[in-house]
Amino acid sequence: MEFRQSSKLTGVCYEIRGPVIEQANALEAAGHSILRLNIGNPAPFGFAAPDAVLAGLVARLPEAHGYTDARGILSARHALATYYSDRGYIDVDEQAIYLGNGVSELAGMAIQALVDTGDEVLIPSPDYPLWTAVTRFAGGTPVHYLCDESAEWQPDLADLEAKITDRTKAIVVINPNNPTGAVYSPEILAGIAELARRHSLMVFSDEIYDRIVYDGATHHHFGALAPDVLCLTFGGLSKSHRIAGFRAGWLVVSGPRAKARNYLEGLTMLAGMRLCPNALAQHVIEAALTDHTLDELIRPGGRLEAQRTTAWQTLNELPGVSCVKPKGGLYAFPRIDPAVHPIRDDEKFVLDLLLREKIHIVQGTGFNWPRPDHVRIVTLPEAGDLEVAIRRIGRFLDSYQQ
Known part of the structure; x- marks a missing residue:
């Protein structure tokens, strides 16, 4: 056989x-x-890796021998809640934050918890192909909306809107964008938010490169610009803190969480099925958030x-x-x-x-x-x-x- x-x-x-x-x-x-x-x-x-991150790793090693809460350790989630609240997020607390083994794991969990067979997820083209892969693996249908090279790779809102159907469940936003390097304007993000509102869609905002911007560009967090839209913001330390192998990532749930209780129960169940994220990597997050060596x-x-x-x-x-x-x-x-x-x-x-x-x-x-x-x-x-x-x-x- x-x-x-x-x-x-x-x-x-x-x-x-x-x-x-x-x-x-x-x-x-x-x-x-x-x-x-x-x-x-x-x-x-x-x-x-920044010295402060490595020092934090060594100092917390004795505390990282056992399983943690399925969402991640409370001190790291509290630090992230403060970090995002300082950046304009509304009503974000420790319960709204899930730690993970990099954004890759969390993206898969977030899609699996949402998508049924045949459901559609709008993903930019070009995309970071993980989003297309995890959507297909979940039984969903990735639908690619175009980004416009002649407009510095900003999403084409008309194309995005034209591809929304009654099977569409979510919009993926990758900002700053991999692979193009585009940093999305507030106007483009506002346009995506309006489509999400009008069609009752969730937004997955992949912001792993939020600190890596050039030429005075400003990164705008989707969850801060659209506090009334259910948004999962993804971030981590792999690139900004040069510790890709640590697999230290997170997602932040913002917007009307009361409308997503059932979904979040599913997400929490998936978090529990992996027992917990890597305990050692979680302990570096708090120190990393105050590190500015990337500047x-x-x-x-x-x-x-x-x-x-x-x-x-x-x-x-x-x-x-x-x-x-x-x-x-x-x-x-x-x-x-x-x-x-x-x-x-x-x-x-x-x-x-x-x-x-x-x-x-x-x-x-x-x-x-x-x-x-x-x-x-x-x-x-x-x-x-x-x-x-x-x-x-x-x-x-x-x-x-x-």
């Missing part, structure tokens, strides 16, 4: 760790050095800002390549002009690039973008290394044919 994967996995994919990564791993095992520009993992590029990295001339700028400038210098300037996050999402570089299969393109140049990036269709004319590049290497890598990609493009 052949054992086969569950039918629940039909259509579920996560290209950031998709088939190309298996080839990258094989090349590394054979002794090749691979430049990993496929995943936002700060540690391999020399980004250290030096994102300021003009700071390392993250300089790398973002280098990537953006160098990409736009390549013939047939254009890139909207990322205002937040750790990525660039350049367009490869089909009239100059006709690519029919962008997954094959990134595989061929990997095999020849030993550079690993991700194809745009892996982010549920409908055409094979974009790629995503991580901007975590030092600026000089990033420039060299992008110019190598440009030389590869000049000679590439499919």
Whole structure:
């Protein structure tokens, strides 16, 4: 008898760790050095965790031996309630906060608790593909609304509204956006909020990059701008505090919670089924919320800002390549002009690039973008290394044919 994967996995994919990564791993095992520009993992590029976070980890180690409350430890949830209340959230307390093993776990729980077979969830295109994957895995139907490259990748509200049906349950907002680096304007967020009000939709606001913004951009929390809309805000320490491996994330429920008692009972049940989040990681949250070492990295001339700028400038210098300037996050999402570089299969393109140049990036269709004319590049290497890598990609493009 052949054992086969569950039918629940039909259509579920996560290209950031998709088939190309298996080839990258094989090349590394054979002794090749691979430049990993496929995943936002700060540690391999020399980004250290803040001293205060590590000190807090060591100090609280004796307290982290047992299970915690299913939602997470009270001190961390209290600190987060204060943090979000200071940022304009109304009536957020410890009971409104769930800690998790990164945003990824919490996104899956939040969707599973809401979605029945055939229910629809509106997700941006391009998206962070986890949201599409967990929606499909829950039996739901992801419906992708377009973001407009000509408008700095802001969501197209008309397209979003046109895709709402009687099966729509929620809207996913990713702000700052992965993969585009867009930071959404208050007007766009207000427009999404109005659609959610009018159609009685929940909003999942993925704000993991809320602290990583450039050029004076301001990140606006959806839950603060729309206190009357039921919103789950997702955040964590993986990127802002350079501790991706700790898996320290959270979600905050805001808006009319009384209308969501049954849903929240389900969410709490799922939280209990995993027993609790990683206890040790929970103990660093309180100290991390008062750490400001990121400020030096994102300021003009700071390392993250300089790398973002280098990537953006160098990409736009390549013939047939254009890139909207990322205002937040750790990525660039350049367009490869089909009239100059006709690519029919962008997954094959990134595989061929990997095999020849030993550079690993991700194809745009892996982010549920409908055409094979974009790629995503991580901007975590030092600026000089990033420039060299992008110019190598440009030389590869000049000679590439499919």
